[in-house]
Amino acid sequence: MSESLFDQASERLAAAIVHVDISEDAIERLKSPKACLQVSIPVRMDDGTLKVFQGYRVRYNDLRGPTKGGVRFHPSVNMDEVKSLAFWMTFKCAAVNLPFGGAKGGVAVDPKQLSKAELERLSRGYINAIADFMGADVDIPAPDVQTNQTIMGWMVDEYSNIQRKLCPAAITGKPIAMGGSLGRETATGLGAFFAIETLLPLLKMQREQTTVAVQGFGNVGAAIADLLSKSGYKVVAVSDSKGGIYAKQGLDIPSIISYKNSTKSFQAVYCQDSVCSIVEHQTITNDELLELDVDILIPAALENQITKDNAANIRAKYIFEIANGPVTPAADAILAKRNIIVFPDILINAGGVTVSYFEWVQNRSGLYWTVEEVNERLKQSMVAETMRIWQIANQKQISVRTAAYVHALMRLNEVIEAKGTRAYYAR
Numbered sequence: 437m438s439e440s441l442f443d444q445a446s447e448r449l450a451a452a453i454v455h456v457d458i459s460e461d462a463i464e465r466l467k468s469p470k471a472c473l474q475v476s477i478p479v480r481m482d483d484g485t486l487k488v489f490q491g492y493r494v495r496y497n498d499l500r501g502p503t504k505g506g507v508r509f510h511p512s513v514n515m516d517e518v519k520s521l522a523f524w525m526t527f528k529c530a531a532v533n534l535p536f537g538g539a540k541g542g543v544a545v546d547p548k549q550l551s552k553a554e555l556e557r558l559s560r561g562y563i564n565a566i567a568d569f570m571g572a573d574v575d576i577p578a579p580d581v582q583t584n585q586t587i588m589g590w591m592v593d594e595y596s597n598i599q600r601k602l603c604p605a606a607i608t609g610k611p612i613a614m615g616g617s618l619g620r621e622t623a624t625g626l627g628a629f630f631a632i633e634t635l636l637p638l639l640k641m642q643r644e645q646t647t648v649a650v651q652g653f654g655n656v657g658a659a660i661a662d663l664l665s666k667s668g669y670k671v672v673a674v675s676d677s678k679g680g681i682y683a684k685q686g687l688d689i690p691s692i693i694s695y696k697n698s699t700k701s702f703q704a705v706y707c708q709d710s711v712c713s714i715v716e717h718q719t720i721t722n723d724e725l726l727e728l729d730v731d732i733l734i735p736a737a738l739e740n741q742i743t744k745d746n747a748a749n750i751r752a753k754y755i756f757e758i759a760n761g762p763v764t765p766a767a768d769a770i771l772a773k774r775n776i777i778v779f780p781d782i783l784i785n786a787g788g789v790t791v792s793y794f795e796w797v798q799n800r801s802g803l804y805w806t807v808e809e810v811n812e813r814l815k816q817s818m819v820a821e822t823m824r825i826w827q828i829a830n831q832k833q834i835s836v837r838t839a840a841y842v843h844a845l846m847r848l849n850e851v852i853e854a855k856g857t858r859a860y861y862a863r
């Protein structure tokens with residue numbers, strides 16, 4: 437039987453616990469989710485028919501604070517995936533020292549097949565179905581794959597209607613007009629950028645000589661490609677679910693973004709002469725992108741992209757995981773033997789949830805920050821946690837991924853110890 441995504445996620449914990457002085461009780465607590473909810477969401481479609489969608493929310497662990505994590509709208513969403521994503525959120529929030537536990541949610545749907553009105557009804561229906569499971573002190577949703585500010589706006593409005601009061605801190609990644617934080621939309625990409633910039637001199641690399649390929653050109657993939665290319669890195673390849681483009685001399689990312697925004701189609705980017713004329717390029721498949729001979733490979737789409745089947749073909753020197761779970765444990769082992777260093781999701785993509793935390797703080801204090809303040813605080817956190825995890829990896833001679841889990845586990849263990857046995861129902 438093939439390993440489930442959650443089995444794969446759990447392997448990360450097993451690899452880390454041998455390097456941490458942590459009690460058996462604490463390990464047991466972290467092996468399974470606190471609560472898993474599956475809901476049916478009836479939605480009236482524009483043609484008058486009723487369609488029922490399956491929704492999920494997993495609160496993995498709330499030892500360090502209210503659970504936190506995004507909501508994904510994608511046809512392949514299922515309980516195993518949501519549980520794994522919630523597990524990663526738990527370790528991510530601890531790795532960057534946010535006072536949150538981990539959660540994740542999702543709906544099995546292809547949002548591109550819905551009209552805007554249907555999408556709004558589904559988003560509101562999802563919140564209606566999980567309303568008793570969430571709240572600013574309980575569980576705080578946010579954007580993830582194929583959800584965005586607009587959807588978060590509908591969701592927080594629905595939750596506030598149910599509670600009969602404004603509840604801005606119950607959901608992050610909202611429109612600015614509804615209490616969203618400046619800088620949240622680009623935060624995941626910017627956080628990853630700060631991590632890469634921190635590591636670059638340690639890896640003895642220079643921006644202008646560094647080639648980069650980015651898989652996924654959505655909220656986070658486009659942002660990191662843009663930041664890197666504007667800072668002098670040579671972004672030679674980008675892709676979305678339908679395929680990608682490659683140019684040895686580097687792509688003009690701002691033009692590609694503006695072209696994609698105006699045509700609403702990434703595919704048009706590599707089919708239209710106007711962009712072909714900006715820089716000569718060739719089209720490539722996603723598989724080809726992953727196997728390009730580049731310095732840095734950035735998977736920024738979905739999980740399970742680098743597996744035992746293609747790990748031997750990866751030619752990048754470094755992999756920075758912006759997607760959650762893009763490299764499987766079996767692939768990790770193959771990459772490690774080939775001296776390819778993987779910088780893990782729970783560190784590299786933590787910028788998004790970090791600025792979600794800033795948004796929650798701003799909502800609760802009623803005092804709003806400038807984008808400069810947001811970005812400066814994000815930078816301080818990403819630089820400090822990246823350095824610490826890199827040091828742990830070097831001191832203990834372990835992978836950077838295991839070091840990130842060790843770092844998170846030490847913080848989780850502290851709170852488990854501090855709470856004592858009263859945290860357990862059975863003694």
Ligand SMILES: NC(=O)c1ccc[n+]([C@@H]2O[C@H](COP(=O)([O-])OP(=O)(O)OC[C@H]3O[C@@H](n4cnc5c(N)ncnc54)[C@H](O)[C@@H]3O)[C@@H](O)[C@H]2O)c1
Nearest residue numbers: 580581582624652653654655656676677737759760785788
């Ligand atoms: N949005 C956030 O705040 C945030 C924060 C941290 C991590 N992440 C993670 O980053 C990843 C991307 O999230 P996003 O918010 O950018 O989603 P998005 O929906 O905005 O973009 C996803 C992109 O991936 C592409 N894609 C989908 N399947 C693909 C495939 N098989 N091959 C290549 N490209 C494919 C899509 O076409 C799209 O360009 C996810 O793993 C998500 O969990 C997101």
Ligand SMILES: N[C@@H](CCC(=O)O)C(=O)O
Nearest residue numbers: 505506578580788789792
């Ligand atoms: N979905 C994002 C952001 C979560 C949040 O902001 O709560 C993640 O995977 O980190």
